[in-house]
Amino acid sequence: MWKDLKTGLIAIVAMTVFLGLAYPLAITGISQVVFPSKANGSKVSLNGKVVGSSLIGQEFKGKAYFHSRPSATEYSGDVTFFGNAAPNSPEAREEVREYMKAYLQLEKPYDKALTSEGVPVDAVTQSASGVDPEISQANAWIQAHRIAAVRHLSLTKVDELISDHTDGRFLGVLGEPGVDVLELNIALDKEAPIR
Amino acid sequence: MFQGWVQIAIYIAVLVALVKPVGIYMARVFSNQRVFLSPVVGPIERLTYKVLRVKPEAEGQDWKAYARSVIVFSLFSWLALYLILRTQGIQPFNPQGFHSGPWDLSFNTASSFVTNTNWQYYGGETTLTYFTQMAGLTVQNFISAGVGIVVVIALIRGIVARSGREIGNFWQDLVRTLLYILLPISIIGALFLVSQGVIQNLGDSSVIHTLTGGQQILAQGPVASQEAIKELGTNGGGFFNVNSAYPFENSSGLTNFFEMLLILVIPAGLTYTYGRMVGSQRQGWAIFSAMFVLFVAGVAVVYIAEQHGTPAQHAAGLHTHAFSGSTGGNMEGKDQRFGIAGTSLWTAITTVTSCGAVNGALESLTGLGQLVPFSNLSLSEVVFGGVGTGLYSMLLYVILAVFIGGLMVGRTPEYLGKKIQAREIKLVSLGVLVTPLVVLLSSGLASATRLGTRSIYAGINPQGFSETLYAYLSQANNNGSALAGYTGFIQPNAPGNVGAYGISFADLLGGGVMVIARLLPILFVLAVAGALAGKKVSPAGLGTMRTDNPTFVILLIGVVILVGALTFFPALLLGPVVQSLTTRLF
Numbered sequence: 001m002w003k004d005l006k007t008g009l010i011a012i013v014a015m016t017v018f019l020g021l022a023y024p025l026a027i028t029g030i031s032q033v034v035f036p037s038k039a040n041g042s043k044v045s046l047n048g049k050v051v052g053s054s055l056i057g058q059e060f061k062g063k064a065y066f067h068s069r070p071s072a073t074e075y076s077g078d079v080t081f082f083g084n085a086a087p088n089s090p091e092a093r094e095e096v097r098e099y100m101k102a103y104l105q106l107e108k109p110y111d112k113a114l115t116s117e118g119v120p121v122d123a124v125t126q127s128a129s130g131v132d133p134e135i136s137q138a139n140a141w142i143q144a145h146r147i148a149a150v151r152h153l154s155l156t157k158v159d160e161l162i163s164d165h166t167d168g169r170f171l172g173v174l175g176e177p178g179v180d181v182l183e184l185n186i187a188l189d190k191e192a193p194i195r
Numbered sequence: 196m197f198q199g200w201v202q203i204a205i206y207i208a209v210l211v212a213l214v215k216p217v218g219i220y221m222a223r224v225f226s227n228q229r230v231f232l233s234p235v236v237g238p239i240e241r242l243t244y245k246v247l248r249v250k251p252e253a254e255g256q257d258w259k260a261y262a263r264s265v266i267v268f269s270l271f272s273w274l275a276l277y278l279i280l281r282t283q284g285i286q287p288f289n290p291q292g293f294h295s296g297p298w299d300l301s302f303n304t305a306s307s308f309v310t311n312t313n314w315q316y317y318g319g320e321t322t323l324t325y326f327t328q329m330a331g332l333t334v335q336n337f338i339s340a341g342v343g344i345v346v347v348i349a350l351i352r353g354i355v356a357r358s359g360r361e362i363g364n365f366w367q368d369l370v371r372t373l374l375y376i377l378l379p380i381s382i383i384g385a386l387f388l389v390s391q392g393v394i395q396n397l398g399d400s401s402v403i404h405t406l407t408g409g410q411q412i413l414a415q416g417p418v419a420s421q422e423a424i425k426e427l428g429t430n431g432g433g434f435f436n437v438n439s440a441y442p443f444e445n446s447s448g449l450t451n452f453f454e455m456l457l458i459l460v461i462p463a464g465l466t467y468t469y470g471r472m473v474g475s476q477r478q479g480w481a482i483f484s485a486m487f488v489l490f491v492a493g494v495a496v497v498y499i500a501e502q503h504g505t506p507a508q509h510a511a512g513l514h515t516h517a518f519s520g521s522t523g524g525n526m527e528g529k530d531q532r533f534g535i536a537g538t539s540l541w542t543a544i545t546t547v548t549s550c551g552a553v554n555g556a557l558e559s560l561t562g563l564g565q566l567v568p569f570s571n572l573s574l575s576e577v578v579f580g581g582v583g584t585g586l587y588s589m590l591l592y593v594i595l596a597v598f599i600g601g602l603m604v605g606r607t608p609e610y611l612g613k614k615i616q617a618r619e620i621k622l623v624s625l626g627v628l629v630t631p632l633v634v635l636l637s638s639g640l641a642s643a644t645r646l647g648t649r650s651i652y653a654g655i656n657p658q659g660f661s662e663t664l665y666a667y668l669s670q671a672n673n674n675g676s677a678l679a680g681y682t683g684f685i686q687p688n689a690p691g692n693v694g695a696y697g698i699s700f701a702d703l704l705g706g707g708v709m710v711i712a713r714l715l716p717i718l719f720v721l722a723v724a725g726a727l728a729g730k731k732v733s734p735a736g737l738g739t740m741r742t743d744n745p746t747f748v749i750l751l752i753g754v755v756i757l758v759g760a761l762t763f764f765p766a767l768l769l770g771p772v773v774q775s776l777t778t779r780l781f
Contacts, residue, residue, distance in 0.1 A: 004267040007247050007366060012271040014246055015373075019337045020330030023378065024420035027385045031395040031419065034386075039395045041413055041443065043403075051406045055392050055442035056413060058405045065407065069531070077413040078400050079321050079689045080437040082556035084680040085507070085527050086658040087565070090780045092507035092527070100513060117514045120521035121504070124513060127530050128440035128538075128555040134531040138520030167447070167532070174202060175448010176522055176534030185406055 044182065046189060052182050053077075057133040060185060063106070063150045064194050066135070066143050068181045069122055070099050073130035083126040099124035110145035118142070134178025137166060151192040161187050196502055196517070199536025203494060206455060206540060213460050214483065218467020224375045225348045225368070225468070236374050243370050251367030257360040258725025261349055262718055264365035265342060269309055269714065272338055277305040279331040283692075289324035290399035291690065296322050299697035300684050306706035308332055310713035311339035311581055313425075313432030313551060313675035316683035316702060320414040320435050321690035325397055328434060333421045337381075340428025341372040343583030346717050347465065350587050351472045353724025354611060357732055362724050376461070377428060384423035384457055391453075392446035395419040414690075418443055426457035429581040431551035431675045439541070439554040440530055451537050451554060458550045462579040465586045473611055477743035482589060485751045489578040490547050493567045498539040500563035501525050506778040525564070528556025539564070546571040549581030551675030558653075558662070558678040562774025565661065568676065569771050572668040573763040574755055575630050581673060587720045589755075591626045593742070594619060594723070596754040600740050600747070609739060612732035619726050626719035630671050631762040633712045637704055638667035638766070646700040652680025656781050661770035668763075670705045671712040 031039035041053045052058055057068045059075040068075070072083030085092035100116060103123050108114050120138040135143075144158040151158075165184040168177050223230050244251060256264065279286075280301040284294050295301070300316055307314040308331070319328065345368035352362045389395045396415055403411045418434045422444050425431060435441040445451055463483065470479020502524040504515025517523035524535040533541065538555040545552050546568035557568060571578060577589040594610055598620055601608025608615040641647030642663050650666070651659040662681040669676055683701035687694045741747060 001263065001267075004264050007249060008264075008267045008271040010247055011268060011366070011369075012275045014243070015338060016275065016330050016334050019373070019378070020334040023382070024329040024333060024417045027382065027389075027420040028395050028397060028417055030386065031389040035389050038392050039389050039419075040398070041394050041396075041401065041415065042392050042446075043401075046406065050403060052403050052411065053413060055446050056411070058407075058411060059409070060407060062407075075411065077403075077411050080318065080414075080435050080441060082437060082440075082528055082558065082679045084556055084558040084652060084678075086558060086653050086774075087505035087507060087525075087561045088774045088777070088780050089507055089653065089658065092505070092559075093510045093780060096508050096511035096513055096527075100511065116512050118518075119513065120518075121508075121513065121515055121523055121526040122521065122531055125508070125525075125527040125529075127526075128528045128553075129437050129442060129530050131442065132530045132532075133442060136521045136531055138518065141520060169198075170447065170449040170452070173198075173205060174452045175532050175537055177520075178531040182406065189406070 044186065046186050051186065054180060054183055055133055057131045058182055060181065063146060065185045065188070066140060066147060066181050069132050069135055070124065070126045071130045071132070072126045075131050077131060080130055082128060085126065096124050107142050107146055110149050111142050114142060133180055133182065134167065135181055137162070137177055137179060140179040140184070147188065151188060151194070153192050161191065199498060199534070202536050203498065203540050206452065207491070209456065210459055210463055213456070214463050214467050217460055217464030218471065218479070221376060221464055221468040222471040224371055225472070230375060232375055232379060240370060240374055243374070247366055249364070249366045251364045254364050255361035256364055258349070258353065258362055258721045258728070261362055261365050262721045265346065265717060266714065269342065272335060273305050273309045276308055276331050276335055277301055279327050280304055283324050283327060286324050286326040288326040288329065288397055293322060293324050293690070294692045296692050297695060297697040299699040299702040303683060303697070303702040303706040306709045307675065308335035308432060309339055310673050310709045311343055311428070311430060311549065311584065312670055312673040312709045312713070313430045314670050314677065314705060314709065315432055315675070316697070318436030318686070318689070319433055320416070321686065322692055322695070325416050328421060329417055332432060333424060336421065336424040336428050336430040336432070337373055337377055340377060340424070340430060340582045341369050343581050344372045344461070345369050345583065346720055347583040347587040350590060350720050350724040351469055353728040354613070355473055356728040358729055360725065360728050362728055377424065380427055380457070381420070381423040384427060385419040387453065388419040388422055388450060391450045392442070393419040393422055393450065394443045422454070423457065425552060426454045426550065427461065429458060429462065429548045429550040431545060433552065439552045445554055448532055448537060451533050451541065455541060455544050458544055458548055458552070459579060461582045462548055462585045465583065469586060475743060478611070481743045481748050482593065484748045485755070486578045486589065488752060489574065489755070490543065493547060493571055494540055494543040497543050497564045497567040498536060500561045501535050501539045503561060505561050507780060509778070510780060525559070525561055528559030530555070543567060543571070545676060546674065547578040547580070549576045549584060549672060549674045551669065553676050556679060557676055558680050562771050566767070566771040566775055569665065569668070569767055570759070572672050572674055573767065574759040575627070576672045576674065577755055584673065588716065591623045591720065591723070592755050593751060594623045595627060596747070596751045597740065597742060599754060600750055604740060606738055606740065609733065610742060612735060613727055613730045614733070619723055622719050622723045622726065626716050626723070627758060629715045629719070630712045633708055634667050634671045635762070635766070637671065637708045638664045641667060641701070641704065650681050650683055650698055650701045652682065657770050657773040664766055664770055666705065667708060670709045673709060673713055
C-alpha cells in the first residue's frame with residue numbers, strides 16, 4: 001500500500017511534467033517553426049492589414065458583401081456556444097421563418113426567380129461553431145446576383161470569384177464544398193472596391 | 196445523399212484496413228516484445244521505471260494488487276487536477292488573467308477528466324488557463340485513456356492465464372501504453388492537425404479589426420496537442436466550448452476524417468489484439484463483427500434522419516431537399532464544411548465510443564437523429580466503446596451471452612475452455628448492471644426535483660426530459676457528449692470566472708455518478724480477471740458452444756440490445772421517441 005502511494009505520487013508529478021509541459025511545449029515549438037501561419041490562426045490580410053482568419057467567419061451586413069450564415073454567437077471568437085434549437089420547438093420554427101423572410105427580402109429584388117423553395121438550408125439555420133467560415137455554393141450563387149448589381153460587375157465575373165474561393169471536397173470525396181465568405185469578400189474589395 | 200454514403204463507406208473501409216496492423220502492434224506492446232519504436236522509446240521506458248522505482252519483471256500483481264494501483268493512481272490524478280483547477284490565479288501560461296472556477300464545478304470537471312468522461316459544464320476558452328489545459332486536462336486525457344486500456348489487457352491476461360494468479364503489472368502496462376501507443380500517435384496527429392490549420396500557440400487572444408470595420412477577438416492556445424489525444428484517447432473534452440465544431444479544433448473535411456479515425460482506431464484495433472492474445476483471431480473478429488453491425492446501423496439511421504430535416508423547419512416553410520450546390524437536410528447546428536454526412540458519421544462514432552466530442556449540436560438533431568446517440572449510450576458503450584473500456588465492457592457481455600447460451604443448450608457454460616461459474620456470473624452481472632442502475636437513479640432524481648430541473652434549457656417538455664436523461668446517461672457511461680442546453684455552471688461575465696458560480700446539485704451529482712460508474716465496473720472487471728486467472732482449461736469438445744461463429748455474434752448482439760432496451764425503453768419513449776414519432780411542435 002505504501003509503495004503504491006509513493007509510486008502514484010511520483011508518477012502523477014512525472015507525467016504532469018512530461019505529458020503536460022514537455023509534450024505540448026515541444027509541439028508548440030515545432031509548430032511555430034514549421035507552420036507559423038497555421039499555428040497562429042491562418043490570418044488573412046488586405047493591404048497589409050490583418051482583417052481576420054480564413055478559418056473563422058465574420059458577420060457581414062449591407063448589400064455590398066456576401067453574407068455569412070446565421071450565428072447564435074454573432075460570430076464571437078472568444079465566447080462560443082451552440083444555439084441549441086430543438087427539432088420540434090415552436091421557437092425554432094419562428095427563428096427559421098425570420099431568417100427566411102430576411103433572406104428573401106434581401107435577395108429576391110436581384111434574383112427574381114428566387115422562391116422559398118429555392119432557399120438553401122444553410123442560409124436560414126444557425127451553424128454549430130457560430131463562426132462557420134463558409135456558405136454553400138447554392139447560397140453564394142443566389143447572393144451573386146445582388147453583388148453583381150451593387151458592385152457593377154458581370155454575374156459571370158462574380159461566379160468566377162466564387163469558384164476561386166470555394167474549398168472543394170478533399171480528393172473530391174471528403175467533406176462538403178463551401179465558399180469562404182471572408183476570402184471572397186476580400187477578393188471583391190480588391191476587384192471592385194466600394195467607392 | 197450518394198456523396199455522403201461514399202464518404203461513410205470510405206471511412207469504414209480505411210478503419211477496417213487499420214484493425215489488423217494496429218491490433219498486431221498493440222499485442223506486441225502488451226506481450227513485452229520488441230517493436231519498431233523500441234530503439235527510441237526503450238531508453239525512455241527504462242528511465243521511467245527508475246524514476247517510479249518499479250521493477251516490472253519482478254513485480255507481477257494479482258487482481259487485488261492491480262486494482263489497488265488503479266485506485267491509488269486515480270485518486271492522485273483527481274487530487275492533482277482539482278488542485279490545478281483551483282489555483283489558476285497563480286499559474287504561468289495565463290495571458291488572459293483568468294481566475295479559478297467555483298469549487299463545485301471544479302469537483303465535476305476533475306471527476307470528469309480523471310474518469311475519461313470529459314463532460315464539460317464549463318467552456319474551455321472562457322474559463323481555463325493554458326496551463327490548466329496542458330498540465331491538467333491534456334495529462335488526464337493521456338492517463339485516463341491509458342488506465343482504460345491497461346484494465347482490458349489485465350482482463351485478457353486473466354482469461355488466458357492457465358496457472359498462477361498474476362495478471363501483469365499496472366505501472367509497466369501504463370508506461371508502455373503511454374510511451375509506445377498514445378504519445379507517438381498523438382505527436383504525429385498533433386503536427387498533422389497544425390499543418391491543416393488547427394492552432395498551437397501560447398499567445399493572448401488576438402484582437403482583429405474586421406473587413407467591415409468591426410472587432411473580433413480570436414481565442415488562441417495550445418489546441419492541437421490536446422486535440423490529438425482528445426480523439427485518440429476517446430476523451431472528447433474540447434479546448435473550445437463548441438468542441439470539434441470550432442474551426443481551430445477541426446478545420447476541414449480532411450481533419451474531420453482524420454479525427455474520426457483517431458477516435459476509433461484503438462477501440463477497433465483492440466479486438467484484433469484480443470484475438471491475438473487469446474490465440475484465436477476468430478474470437479477477435481467475432482467481437483468486432485458484433486460491434487460493427489450495431490455501429491453501421493446507427494450511422495445509417497442518423498444520416499437518413501438528419502437528411503430529412505426537422506418538423507420545426509418544415510413548419511416554417513423551408514424545403515430541406517438537396518439541390519445543386521446545397522446538401523439540404525437539417526443544417527441547424529452543423530457547419531458547412533462537414534455537411535450532413537460528416538456530422539452524422541461523427542455523431543455515431545463519438546457516441547458508440549465513449550469519446551463524446553461533438554462537431555455539431557446534438558440538441559439540434561432531429562428526434563430520430565437524437566435517438567441514435569441515446570441508443571448508443573443505452574447499450575453501455577460496448578459498441579467499440581472507449582479505449583479499453585469498450586472491450587472490457589463487451590467481454591462482460593460475451594461472458595453473459597455464453598452463460599445464457601449455455602443455459603439454452605443445457606450445458607455448463609465455458610468460454611475459451613474455462614468454466615463460467617457462479618462467482619464469475621455474479622461479478623459479470625454486477626459489472627453489467629451498475630452503470631444502468633446509476634443512470635436511472637440519478638436521472639430520475641434530477642427529473643423529479645426542482646434542484647435538477649433548474650439545469651434544463653428547453654423547458655418542461657420532451658426535449659427538456661431528453662436533456663436531463665442524456666446528461667446522466669452520458670456522465671455515467673463516461674461519454675461526455677451533451678444536449679448542451681443542460682447546464683451546471685452560470686457565467687455572467689464571460690470570458691473569465693468573475694462572478695461565475697456552479698449549480699451545486701448538477702455538479703456534485705454528475706461528478707459522483709462519473710466516479711462511481713467508472714471505478715465500480717473496473718473493480719468488477721479486474722475481479723473477473725482474478726477469478727478466471729489460473730482456471731484449468733478443458734479441451735473443446737463436440738458439445739462446446741462455439742464463440743467464434745455468426746450464431747454467437749447474433750446471440751451477443753441480442754443480449755446487448757436486450758439488456759439496454761429493457762433498461763431504458765420506457766425512458767427513451769418519453770424523450771427522443773416522442774419527438775421522432777410526431778411532426779407536432781411543443
